[in-house]
Amino acid sequence: MKIFFIFFFFFLLIQSCCSDNTILRTHSLRDGDVIFSEGKRFAFGFFSLGNSKLRYVGIWYAQVSEQTVVWVANRDHPVNDTSGLIKFSSRGNLCVYASVNGTEPVWSTDVIDKISEPALVAKLTDLGNLVLLDPVTGKSFWESFNHPTNTMLPFMKFGFTCQNGLERVMTSWRSPSDPGFGNITYRIERRGFPQMMMYKGSTPWWRTGSWTGQRWSGVPEMTNKFIFNISFVNNPNEASITYGVLDPSVITRMVLNETGVLQRFRWNGRDKKWIGFWSAPEEKCDNYNHCGLNGYCDPTSPDKFECSCLPGYExxxxxxxxxxxxxxxxxxxxxxxxxxxxxxxxxxxxxxxxxxxxxxxxxxxxxxxxxxxxxxxxxxxxxxxxxxxxxxxxxxxxxxxxxxxxxxxxxxxxxxxxxxxxxxxxxxxxxxxxxxxxxxxYILISLIGVVLLLMISLFCFFRKRRQSNRLRKAPSTFAPSSFDLEDSSIFEELEDKSRTREMPLFELSTIAAATNNFSFQNKLGTGGFGPVYKGVLQNGMEIAVKRLSRNSGQGMEEFKNEIKLISKLQHRNLVRILGCCVELEEKMLIYEYLPNKSLDYFIFKEEHRAELDWPKRMGIIRGIARGILYLHQDSRLRIIHRDLKASNVLLDNEMIPKIADFGMARIFGGNQVEGSTNRVVGTYGYMSPEYAMDGQFSVKSDVYSFGVLILEIITGEKNSYFFEESSNLVGHIWRLWEKGEATEIKDKLIDEETYDESEVLKCIHIGLLCVQENASDRPDMSSVIFMLGHNAIDLPSPTHPAFTAGRNRNVKNGGSSGNWPSGETGSTINDVTLTDVQGR
Known part of the structure; x- marks a missing residue:
């Protein structure tokens, strides 16, 4: 029996010697030697940063083309040349020495208790964790995951354990070329209720908020369950969080950089680069204690100032x-x-x-x-x-x-x-x-005094008198002083519309009473135009009020545009405007209130998506199509919406879709079907390539946006969501379409009893036809309506969609590029300059 045990132990030892992911206790690692994890995902050894000759020991990605270091051992004690050595000390610690003959290590694992196991090894796992362990018992004595530097990897536990006093804290590098301990730290707070805090030195810099059960309250993006499997532990002995990755092929990391920004990256194997998809802090309200004691920050505040006092405070x-x-x-x-x-x-x-x-x-x-x-x-x-x-x-x-x-x-x-x-x-x-x-x-008025009040009154009087003379026939319910001279046409148009009952005018007092004086509780949301409030008129009618932000130049253009357009449009699938209010400093549009909010509220939220069975989704697709056809062909004006997206499709109590937000729309006259602009407006992910790249828009631009909408409704995914090997949802569906597996992308929450596979496949087919690279290849909306009402036997084959494998800039809107081979990209010559690109 003893002989068998010795043989077995010797076999393990030989196996370890042959493995390239371990360092044996009796062996060493010289500068230039590298060990790899079992799946060749990570490497461990000596490295330098940039042009520096200083040598560090650490772990980096082996499968990534650009060197990306995720852990550093001797952060503050680099080796000056290539004579460094990594080996075990007599106490069983893994150490870094400045030379082969060095006696004092520049870094050590510093395991307190003496380790006597002769078979002790240092093993690099495929998770990027360097572990000191006994290969026979599997007992771990030390691991790099318990001593993070500036990077958090998937499956790394982050937080503290009370029993052994272990605290896992991220610390920034000093600079991109110096991995020494910087002054930015990120940790789970030990006091009170768990939350994660970032510090600059000893000063709080950013806070995640407390754990709500699904996410940190200050990190809304953690609702995405398609990348990470999050595990949070909070008990008397431990507070920790672990971000697991659902797809092992996804390469992702979180980095605390030296400027005080926490960033999440994902490796794009196709483009050979890291793509950042989340960071914090990002805006003023993210900065710790931005509004002081007992204040709160609202980045969507209709006022110019984002800070307010909490109720009951001043x-x-x-x-x-x-x-x-x-x-x-x-x-x-x-x-x-x-x-x-x-x-x-x-x-x-x-x-x-x-x-x-x-x-x-x-x-x-x-x-x-x-x-x-x-x-x-x-x-x-x-x-x-x-x-x-x-x-x-x-x-x-x-x-x-x-x-x-x-x-x-x-x-x-x-x-x-x-x-x-x-x-x-x-x-x-x-x-x-x-x-x-x-x-x-009132306090400020009393402090300003009678003199200043008199000066303001005189100024307003003379300004009003001067502009009243210029605007002449402005309606008495308006305050011309609130408009610039160039806006006088708005008064004339509103006066005409009011006389013909096209655009009823509401008094400010009526809208203020209906919205509870524009209270926070009545606020529905905020767009490029400004905040939107729910209101109830005295007759019980529910309304939605779009209130122009006073500092929104973009909103003023939208206001003018919607007044010109929407009062002339009447269709079951377009939102209905009830009137407007232009008084004092206020400019507002009043719409019918739709109780089921917008389409994105349903299709992008798992808890609501199950309410949309297939017949309802098909009804929404058909309704949107009919609304667009009306704009393009059947209305008194030919209109291109230019900002079709899920959040601009509202749903009434019967789930009938109504297209909204015509602030970006353009009117065409006669037989005109296309135009150009150097001010590209809209939402990335829904923009057609010719519009986003060249500023060329047409009815086919709306067709492209509609195609994206179809695919989002079918899948319940955003087009902007990243799919491995594909830049977006459209690219992912295209890959499945080429394999004959397109229906696999349909939303798993669709009730199987209502599911019609042939109809789903037809809608995917139509969606891909609408998002083709070249505008001339896309069907018009009348053809789309026809295809939606008939079987898919005679549908043409779609060509390669836009924004997936590249764009052939040598082929303009007049011709097709044909089917590109997978991975082939077109020319990227940019011969058009856009002076103002505005994504929303």
Whole structure:
């Protein structure tokens, strides 16, 4: 038996010697020697950065053409030349020495306990993890995943463990050519309720928000479940997160760079480069504590200033806030009394809740019990659920008992946050939407004084008198002073439309009352034009109000365009305009309210997509097609929409689609069917190649956008989503089409009882015909309507779609490029200069 064991051990030893992914305890690794992981995905050894002669030891991607280092051992102690050596010390630590004869290592794994196992090896895994282990028992003594540098790889656990004191923290490099310890760190906070924090030195720089059950509340993009399988652990001994990759062929990494930006990259094997698909912080509201104590940040605020005080609070220094400086923060309103038994809670929706480092946590009570607990404690200023998106709904209780830091709002993410306010503030917030801004207005007026008020009044009087003389016949309900002279044509057109009842005019007071004074609770969203609010008129009619942002030059152009266009358009599949309001500084368009929101709300959200069975999807496709045909052919005007996309298709209570947002549309006269522009507007992913590249647009540009919409409706995926070996959804479907497997892409949530494979295949076929590279190859909308109503036997074969394998710039709109071989690209000569490209 003893002989057998010795033989078995010797066999393992020989096997290890022969493996190129291990370093034996009795062997060493010289500069120039490299070991590879079993699948040749990662490499370990000495390397240099740029033109430097300094040598570092680390791990890098072996399958990526450009050297991408993911872990560095001797970060602050490089070797000066190529005489370095990697070997085990007598204590069993893997060490880096500056020379072959060196006695003091420049770096060591520093395992505290002496390791006596003679068979100890250092093994590089296919995950990019260097592990010290006993190959017989599999016991691990040390691993590089527990000591990250500036990169987080898939399946790397990130966070801390209380029992052994291990804390996995990312630290930036000093510079792109110096991997030494930089001053940017990223870690899970130990205090309070878990959240991830980025620091510049000791200063908080960015915060993910707390864990909601599915994602960090401040990282809306984590709703994408098609790349990562996320595992979060939070118990008394451990708080950690792991990002697994669902597709092993996907090469991705997260990097903390030296400027204080966290970035996620994905390797594009076709173009041989890293593609960034997420980063933070990105905007002002991402910056930690941007709006000061007890303030919150709203990047979609209709005001020019993104900062506001939380309900029940007012600026500490109103003068600074007037100057757009919120750094001094907010304080509890001087007149507020929040512990008299008459207070309540204001709910802020879609919020990254404040810093949770000092919150009280109770995971064993409900949200309602949390509210009662907060009311009973006079020091409690706010509460929220701990896990907002758990399988059982809201779970656990977080309560705040002092100043609140780093709160912000989102359009479609975050969680509910409840703030304690007195009875008067609760009535104001739930009533007419008043807040500290109104009180600040009165304070500023009193500070400015009578002299300044008189100067403003005189200025407004003379300006109004001067422009009134120029505009002459402006309607009395308007304030001409709010328009530039060039906008006088709008008054004349609105006056004519009002007389002929084409465009009813609403008074500002009517719209303000209908929208609860444009309250936050009534806000539906924000577009390039400005914010959109839901309103209810006195007769009970529900309306949607598009309010032009005062600082939106793009929005002003949209406003003029929609007034010219949409009042003349009437079709079941176009959104109906009810009127407009132009008064004081306000410019608004009033539409019918559609309760089912927009198409993207359904097809890009898994929880809603299941509501769309195949007949409903087919009805939506046909309805959109009929609406576009009306614009192109059957209306009094020939109109090219130029911004067809899922968010611009609204759905009524019967799921009938209605095309909206005509701010980018263009009118054609006579037999004109195409035009050009040097101001490209629209949304990338829906733009046709001739429009995006050359500024050439036509009815076929809308056909291209419609083709993308068809494929998105069938699959439930965005065209901008990345697919391995394909740049987008269209390219992915094209690859499957060539293999005869196109129906595999259909949405798995479609009810199989309603599924019609032949009809789905026909729609995919039509979608590919619509997104062909050359405009002349695409069908017009009348042909599309015909194809949708008949079988697919006689449909022409589609040619290669645009934006997938390249674009043949030598073939203009007049001809076809034919079917390109897979992977072939056309010429990329750019002979047109676009002076203004505006993606949305």
């Amino acid at each position: 600026p500490k220094t109103p003068r600074d806030w007037f100057l757009r400086d919120a750094s001094d923060g907010c304080m509890r309103s001087k007149t507020a009394s929040v512990c008299n038994g008459k207070e309540g809670f204001v709910k802020l929706k879609r919020v990254k809740i404040p810093n949770t480092s000092s919150v009280n946590v109770d995971m064993n009570i409900t949200l309602k019990e949390c509210e009662h607990r907060c009311l009973k404690n006079c020091s409690c200023v706010a509460y929220a659920s701990a896990y907002h998106e758990s399988e059982d709904g809201a779970k656990g209780c977080l309560t705040w008992h002092g100043d609140m830091l780093d709160t912000r709002t989102y359009l479609s993410s975050g969680q509910d946050f409840y703030l304690r306010v007195d009875k008067a503030e609760l009535a104001r917030w739930n009533g007419n939407g008043s807040s500290w801004k109104k009180r600040l207005f």
